[in-house]
Amino acid sequence: MSQDDNLELLNTFAHDMKTPLGAVLHYADLIQQVGPLNESQKKFLDRITANADKMLALVKDLLAFAQLENDRTLHVADVHLGEMVQTILTMLDAEIAAKRLTVSVTIAPSVGTLQADVRRIQHVLQNLLSNAVKYNREGGEVRFVCADDGDTVRITVQDTGIGIPPRALPRLFEKFYRVKQPKSQPIEGTGLGLAIVKHAVDMHGGQVWVESEQGKGTTFTVLLPRVSALARSQAQSGELLDGVDDDRQEPQDASDNDSPLG
Numbered sequence: 476m477s478q479d480d481n482l483e484l485l486n487t488f489a490h491d492m493k494t495p496l497g498a499v500l501h502y503a504d505l506i507q508q509v510g511p512l513n514e515s516q517k518k519f520l521d522r523i524t525a526n527a528d529k530m531l532a533l534v535k536d537l538l539a540f541a542q543l544e545n546d547r548t549l550h551v552a553d554v555h556l557g558e559m560v561q562t563i564l565t566m567l568d569a570e571i572a573a574k575r576l577t578v579s580v581t582i583a584p585s586v587g588t589l590q591a592d593v594r595r596i597q598h599v600l601q602n603l604l605s606n607a608v609k610y611n612r613e614g615g616e617v618r619f620v621c622a623d624d625g626d627t628v629r630i631t632v633q634d635t636g637i638g639i640p641p642r643a644l645p646r647l648f649e650k651f652y653r654v655k656q657p658k659s660q661p662i663e664g665t666g667l668g669l670a671i672v673k674h675a676v677d678m679h680g681g682q683v684w685v686e687s688e689q690g691k692g693t694t695f696t697v698l699l700p701r702v703s704a705l706a707r708s709q710a711q712s713g714e715l716l717d718g719v720d721d722d723r724q725e726p727q728d729a730s731d732n733d734s735p736l737g
């Protein structure tokens with residue numbers, strides 16, 4: 476089977492799973508409304524909901540991955556990093572509060588806007604920020620910094636979490652790869668978030684790398700060209716003209732996005 480066939484299959488599978496899973500969650504919600512439940516029934520229903528939620532998150536990750544890999548075009552528009560980060564942090568609010576994390580965002584004013592694919596950059600930031608929250612310790616810190624490096628912008632997402640063992644670093648951006656270590660074992664995930672990040676950054680002609688110390692924390696660095704070479708060549712070949720393929724532009728509101736977080 477070709478790579479395209481695999482992606483098509485993944486896409487169809489994820490789509491087909493999404494609707495029945497949504498129905499399971501809907502009916503689990505309705506059961507509570509049609510009559511009082513005893514303690515045991517309520518406990519079991521909570522487990523059904525929690526597990527269906529996990530499956531839905533996995534399916535959405537697969538769908539996002541298949542869609543992003545399938546589409547080889549950059550849909551370039553103005554990307555306002557500050558607004559995007561704030562929207563993502565709002566989505567992560569509950570988890571940030573539950574872990575009592577301190578989050579700081581520093582964006583150099585000269586960074587301005589990027590010419591990039593809104594949806595893909597959103598995936599990059601969502602996955603890195605949600606991982607920084609998810610793999611952090613109670614009372615830890617998350618720092619988002621964006622600096623102006625001339626033709627490129629440098630984004631760093633730093634956390635004070637569990638860190639990553641050196642042996643795992645070379646494989647971190649592989650599809651479905653998850654680090655096996657006792658502290659990350661209970662944390663849910665699909666191992667697709669960083670593969671999505673890498674794919675998106677590569678498409679923009681950028682770079683991404685990670686530095687980490689176990690027990691101390693992790694820093695991801697992303698270098699993104701202000702205008703990627705692919706976007707330029709697409710525009711030149713007429714494949715994409717900024718603002719012309721309006722129907723393909725994605726909403727900047729991260730809450731409209733199908734993909735779950737890293």
Ligand code: ADP
Binds near residue numbers: 737
């Ligand atoms: P997942 O859905 O498992 O979070 P990712 O592709 O986003 O998948 O990450 C792959 C693995 O890398 C994770 O399972 C985790 O072990 C590790 N990882 C990613 N980000 C961090 C981080 N900020 N701190 C510690 N470990 C991380």
